[in-house]
Amino acid sequence: MSATAAPSLTQQVTEIAAGAHVIAAHWLGRTLALALGDGAVLLVTERGESTRVAAHPEAGILVAAGDGKRLVTGGDDGRVVAVKADGALETLATAKGGAWIDALALHADGGVAYAAGKRVVARDAKGREKTFEAPSTARGLAFAPKGYRLAVSHYGGATLWYPNLDTPPEALTWKGSHIDVTWSTDGRFVITTMQENALHGWRLQPDRGHMRMTGYPAKVRSYAWSSDGDWLATSGAEAVIVWPFDSKEGPTGKAPRECGVRPARVSRVAFHPKAPVLAAGYEDGCVLLIRFTDASELLVRPAVRGSAVTAMSWHAGGEHLAFGCADGQAGLLSLPR
Secondary structure, three states, X not given: OOHHHOOEOHHHEEEEEOOOOEXXXXXXXXXXXXXXOOOEEEEEOOOOOEEEEEOOOOOOEEEEEEOOOEEEEEEOOOEEEXXXXXXXXXXXXXXXXXXOOOEEEEOOOOOEEXXXXXXXXXXXXXXXXXXXXXXXOOOEEEEOOOOOOEEEEEEEEXXXXXXOOOOOOEEEEEEEEEEEEEEXXXXXXXXXXEOXXXXXXXXXXXXXXXXXXXXXXXXXXXXXXXOOOOEEEEOOOOOEEEEEOOOOOOOOOOOOEEEOOOOOOEEEXXXXXXXXXXXXXXXXXXXXXXXXXXXXXXXXXXXXXXXXXXEEEEOOOOOEEEEEEOOOEEEEEEOOO
């Protein structure tokens, strides 16, 4: 089914004028937080009231992460800043020499990790900091779903590090430049996006085996795990590419599923937190909802020239989907309860 033929939800979308490139979208309770390229964070309440907070007044936001209570941003001013739903700001850290913040990760207990160049800093919930020097520039960070363990992606693979233990970091090697990194929801797999048009994965149990996921026409810039952890959806093609992780071998020897095929590349993906529904944003500005069971589609936003989708996030309850775009436009889809 094409996007033009898909039944429409466009009347249930509230437009938001973000005013700058939307780097990320996260929910702080019932408040939507949009991290913007101009250094501000736009907070939008459920009543539609908006407030701009100058998180990085003289810089741009490069990366952002959210844990439901705060939005943490890293800027090209070397600062790591936490923003709460009421607009309160706290500077959590400043990188040595003001180096750009390249990556961020948040732990469920309130810890935060950030990378500036090769230097990775993990700060636990009590404020205690530990540092790790990556083999090369750290490009991606992700905390394991259980325990206090951090995955760091870099050139030549990824490294698994326990900040609070004296055990040496564990190297997961594979040639090439590894960008973002993610853990499967059960902690059995570590997956990286690569500078080449591919994903690479490692099976941590039982055999440290490699998994190559190739065939993309472009780099993978966005990924999302299904609520049951059985599927990994990715951007980078003119369809959402979804890899199976419902067995101990992961996607090894299996073909991915494809859905949401359109004449534009997928730029953002987000699985619904409860239902088998996938949201897909495209480089031409289109947004679709795709029912994963039968690939049926609902149109959320038609294509808008020059308005590539750059951020997307479901509210934890699943009744709201937020999206943001490169030209400063954004929107909020409200589904009937």
